[in-house]
Amino acid sequence: MQRPALYYPYIHIRDERWLKTAALYWPSIYRLVPNGYFRSDGRTSAAFCDADILRTVDPGAFTAEMDRELAQALRRHSEDLVRKFSVERALADFNGVPFGDLGPDVPALGWIHIAKFPERLLAQLCDMGLAQQGRAMLPETPHRGAVMAEWIGLHPTLAGAYMTVVARRVGQDAGYNPLTDQADLRRATVNGNVAAALRLLGVGGDTEDAKVAPRLEGDGVHTYVSLALNYVRPGNLDDVTPEAILRCRTDLEEELQAFREYVAGQQQELSTLAGIGYDRQRLEAFAEHVTQTIEVPLKKLERGLALHRMEPTRSLLLAGSFTPPAAVAAFTDNVPVVATTVGVAATVGSAWWSVSAARRSARQASPVGYLLDVRDRLTPQTVASRARALYRGYRQGS
Template sequence: MDPIALYYPYIHVRDDRWLKYAALYWPKLARLRPAGYPTLDSPVSRALRSEANWLVDVTPPAWAAQEVGRPFLELLESHEQSLRDRFALDRIHRRVGYRGSRRSVRRTSLSAGSYGRDLPDWLDYVHVGKMSPEWLGAAMVADLASTYEGRGETWVGMHPELAAVYTCALVERIATENRLHPVTDQELPHTAASGWTLDRLADVLLGTAPTSAARPDAEDGFVFSAFETVVPAGLDTVPVEKIIEVRTKFGAELDAFRRYVTEQSEKLAQLQDVRDVEVFREYLRDEVDRAVTDQLKQLRDRLRSVGLESVRGVVNVKSVAPPALVTIAADTVGLSPAIAGSATMAACVVAAPAQWRRQRRAAIRESPVGYLFQLDRELNPTGLIDRLRRAWPG
């Protein structure tokens, strides 16, 4: 059973293009939405939620807030002054140089996931439903947090670093206990897969090492890099209805691709030990080339072999195969432009037997990257047809 993805750190997904990528791979995407919270979803999010039942809401469980709050309370009890020195609201307020009431600072912009117009923009926010009363009360007494009202909801404002670490720890706990896979469209200083023990919290929140962008999950990076080999750059212009159609149409191929990614997990896990992000990305590119690009080439070569077998003995049918027929061939056959010469492509369409079509379908389904091949055909058909037309002599 493939795990459901769990989106973080926000309630609303901020990047529709990323959301389409996620919908092309994950069985479902869950998000932590407090009960009754009014959403302002984008049209893409609404379609994936209401029409496809792919985006689902999960109420933040009270047990998770209680369990995650305990190590934060322990850290506060033993290192209150150090935490205040770094994260106290009064200190942040003085550093930003604002002279006036905290509650009068206006956010500079409103997006689907913003909290309200009258919240300080120098803080980050966690919904009150995601924090235990004990941890919230202690944090407020220590001046590490304050509550604000926005969009009819109560939010807990904190130093951005403290809010980020708490959110990651909460998401990790919920994901671990529910077999979910944390995913994000944001570049964050930390991830929800960092092992948020008390020692880890102390190291991150009280350590002296500067924070930097966290390395992405190797498996997620592999999947998205694989998609980028076939999915057009203008994915943001592809209608969400097409994304839903592809998921439904090629479910078997998608399942095979997910199994293939799972098989790569052991190798991908080794990359998590690579310290520098640039080196990590180079290793990931090499792995995608080896495990995806080469597999796609093998599939196309196999389809070419099957197609050539079906047209053996045909001499020259260029006179009865105009460019329009090649366009049909691109949609029906899906062969590489490398074999899109006039006689070969025309013969493939004119003479392709039912047996050959069955062999072709079987080859795609048996390939671990058959799903990527189908994505290329479904989401980038114009590019494929143009390449075929350019290959047509005269």
């Protein structure tokens, strides 16, 4: 059974195109939302919440156990961390203005809700100058300019590394697969323990940091599925409504489950690929694996379906019993409309039904058939264009 996903690092999903794609595979997507937090979701997020696909989990129950390991890492690398990632350094890097001359809320900081920090760890971060508590909310927000003490500001890079560790811990404890729409964080998720976070920050490397995080069941799946869906998702994904995504999930439930089982069968290899330490080599390895297991079978299936699609109509043409219905000819390039008898129309209608059934059967038999179904449903052709293409095929004998 496919594990749910866990979105990070934000509460509100920043890229709803990414969310639409993720919903084409994962059964549900959780996000870390403190109890009582006011959410302001976009249309896609709201629709998926209503459909119980986008869900919430309170982070407080999972972060307490992170205290000891992170506190030790902070002490070991305090000098490097403060030099590179202090709040003062973040603000200075932003616009060269000294820390004391800036207000409490500037875009130079990454803001994380206090519920995602163990209490002692937060005190340590503040004492070291790595965190700032209190955020001035913008006038257009529901809080209208109030300073919110529950928000903690960190250097953006440090905030990203910290949320990678949080996502990994919650995923490990709750059985979720961490996912992000932020490209710069994806490389650290698979090995998202403290050591990996320190490597993301460019510090660490001693024996104490070298402990390997336990592998999650879903390691590598996000990269693999994202690359696979790139072959079939429409270019105008902004124009695809969340309702269309929901219909895809419902109508193609059996095909989606078959595709998930196909991906699950590759879990060991995907985990191995995800563990490659160098970004470029890891992506190249994933690309090659997707080529062999997705792209090649997709092209083979498409070729088979293209040939099979015309087989019944060829038979009709060879038998001399085919006359194009008026409804079809009307969509062609000024081809004269030929009158048809009820008997011939019934024969052609039967041929179309047989082709449709055969194509669906062929797709269901293929582990990648789901991807073609997604493509066809999310990039619908008009009735006229389908009929025109079909009739051209008849004339050309293709």
